Amino acid sequence: MATPDLADAALLAAVADAGGFRAAAERRGASASSISDAVRRLEEACGVRLLNRTTRSVTPTEAGARLLARLRPALAEIEDAFDALGGDEETPTGTLRLNVPTIVARRVLPPIATEFLRRHPGVRMEVVAEDSFVDVLAAGFDAGVRYEERVELDMIAIPIGPRRQRFAAAAAPSYLEARGRPEHPRDVAAHARIGHRFARSGLLPAWEFARGAEVVKVPVEGPLVASALELEIAAAVAGLGLIYTFEDALSDEIAKGALVPVLEEWWLSFTGPLLYYQSRRHMPSPLRAFVDFVKGL
Structure with missing residues (x-):
């Protein structure tokens, strides 16, 4: 051979x-x-x-x-090694355009972006936060942040932010007093559920709970379905029903007591967000600097 x-x-x-x-x-x-x-x-x-x-x-x-x-990760590393030759004195300048989910824009990106921009004053960052799944390159972005199942196969992806995240289920104290507390995911079907619909695709995901090998999926039915997380959280705080979304998005309201966690042992855990980009021989200096920065976190 x-x-x-x-x-x-x-x-x-x-x-x-x-x-x-x-x-x-x-x-x-x-x-x-x-x-x-x-x-x-x-x-x-x-x-x-x-x-x-x-x-x-x-x-x-x-x-x-x-x-x-x-091959792709290895080829990208080789390209990075050659591109880095003589690049130590180069100061990255220009615009870095990112497309990220709203939860990442709210909870993950702020400390990363501010420190990166502090270190690289020649870079200007433009961030579009949306929960629709666009072709980032066709839309004019340099890179995107997505979760594992939404990353295109021909892209290079590296972790950014938390390596693991969870969905959390919660409700207002007034709701639980009036309707009772679910003890098993099957009980959720008898409760009002506040759902999230993805704006561009129209997808309304079922709620998925997991404990060990047991997985329970519950369709979303209730008084409110929205594509704005802030509205969904406000509805839950007002006592309109159960909410099941990113734990990070509910942490402030849970800490204040405005929402009470339920079914904690069933919360679904998943891989954290990934920064993804196309491997290119001549990567723009702002993107290369950002990739190197994220790799070093």
Whole structure:
């Protein structure tokens, strides 16, 4: 078996990212035939087909997708190492555009952004906070923050902020006095529920509770469904029903006693947010500085 060539592996990733040989060739300033030859050499060296080729599309095979998932972080680190040569004296300047969920903008990003901007006065940061799932690159952003299940497969993703988070269920004392306290997630079906609908997709997720191997899902039905977390929390504090959302979003009201936690042993735990961006040979200096800063946290 021939030894796979790292340069050929980088061209495989370029084809997968561009969606075809011609588009990859335009981005790389090379010929489509030379890139096709490189991918063919890599497939021969690996002894497995890595790309499905049709007249309309070029997509990774199952083996190719597994290989790319392992290759992309390594290729990004190699690019970072070369780009860092001679870059110690460079002061990053320009605008960094980020798209983040509202909970991240409220609870995760503030201390990170302020310290980063303090260290890099030449950088201007623009942040759009929304809970719809947009194509950040197509929308003109340099990077985005999302949770694991919402990160595109062809992106590089690194943790930002807490490594684990939880959803928390709570209600106002007045509501619990009037309606009683749920002792099991199945009891939630008999209670008023304040739901969150994602504005762009219209998705209204069911509430998911977990304890050990047992998982209970409860559909959302109640007096209020909104796409604004502040409105949902205010409704819960007013005693309109149970709320189930990010623990960080409810912590202030719980600390004040305006909301009372319920079903704590069933709160769903999940991986914290990820900063994600496209691996590019010439990454803008504000984005590169921000990625390096987040990696060092």
